[in-house]
Amino acid sequence: MRAFLSLTPDAETAMTISQWSALCWPMIERLVPVQNYHITIAFLGEIDGAVQQSIVEDIENRNLGGAFALALNRVGYWPDARVLWLGSDKACEAANKLAQTCKQIANRSGVRVSGKKFEPHITLARKPVVAPPAALIDPDFTVQFESLQLYQSILDRSGARYVEVESFRL
Ligand code: 3AM
Numbered sequence: 001m002r003a004f005l006s007l008t009p010d011a012e013t014a015m016t017i018s019q020w021s022a023l024c025w026p027m028i029e030r031l032v033p034v035q036n037y038h039i040t041i042a043f044l045g046e047i048d049g050a051v052q053q054s055i056v057e058d059i060e061n062r063n064l065g066g067a068f069a070l071a072l073n074r075v076g077y078w079p080d081a082r083v084l085w086l087g088s089d090k091a092c093e094a095a096n097k098l099a100q101t102c103k104q105i106a107n108r109s110g111v112r113v114s115g116k117k118f119e120p121h122i123t124l125a126r127k128p129v130v131a132p133p134a135a136l137i138d139p140d141f142t143v144q145f146e147s148l149q150l151y152q153s154i155l156d157r158s159g160a161r162y163v164e165v166e167s168f169r170l
Contacts, residue, residue: 002153003047003165005059005102006038007070007095009122009143017072017086017141021124024135025084028128036162039070039095039120041148042102042113054109056150056166062101064148064170068094070120072141077131084132086139087121095120098148098170146170 009017018034025031047055074089099118106113125132150166 001047001052001165002155003044003052004040004151004153005042005044005106006040006149006151007120007143007145007147008038008149008164009145013141013143017122017139020135020137020139020141021086024137025125025128025132028084028125028132030159031125032123036160037122038149038151038162039122040115041095041099041118041120042106043115044106044111045114047109047111051109051111052150052165055105055111058105058108059102059148059150059166059168062105064101064168065094065097067144067146067170068092069142069144070095072122072143073139075124075135075139076121079131082127082131083123084125084128085121085123086141087119092120102148 014034014037021031070092071088072086074087076085076087103113147170148168149164151162152165154161
C-alpha cells in the first residue's frame, strides 16, 4: 500500500481551519477537503505487509516523545509544487524530533523517507490556477496532537483518500 505517517488535527480545529480557508480563498476551486487535513511526518511510499508490520512494531516499542501542541500561524505557498499550506512561524522541536524518529524507524525497515527538509504543514490547496493572494485574516490556530497515524493513501479519479490503518499514542 501507499503509506505515510502523519498527525491529524482534531475535528473541531480542522473545521475552524477549513472555514477560515474557504473565507480567505473563495477563488480557489478545489481546496483540500477538511477530511484530508493532516501533517505528514514521514512519507513512506509503497510498502508491503512485512515492512508495514516491522514499522508498526518498531513504533510501538519506541518512546515517541509525548503529546505536544503546534502553532499554525503562517501561510506559505511553494510555487514549484504549487502547494498552499498552513504551517508555523517557528520551528517545533517536538515535531522535528518525531519526524527524525519516524525517519529512523522507516530506514531500519529498509524504507527511505522521501521529501525535502521537514516543514510541518497542512496542505490547504494543490495546483491552484493562479498563485493565491495573501490571507485576508492571518491564521492563529493551535493544534494539540496526542497520537500519530499510519495512513494508506488511495489515489483515484476524485483525488486522494486517506484511510487510517493504525494509530499510536505519542
Ligand atoms: O502532507 P502533504 O500534503 O504536503 O504530497 C503528498 C502529501 O503531502 C506527499 O505525502 C503526503 C500524503 O500523500 N507525497 C506524495 N508523494 C510523495 C513523495 N514521492 C510525497 N512526499 C514525498 N515524496
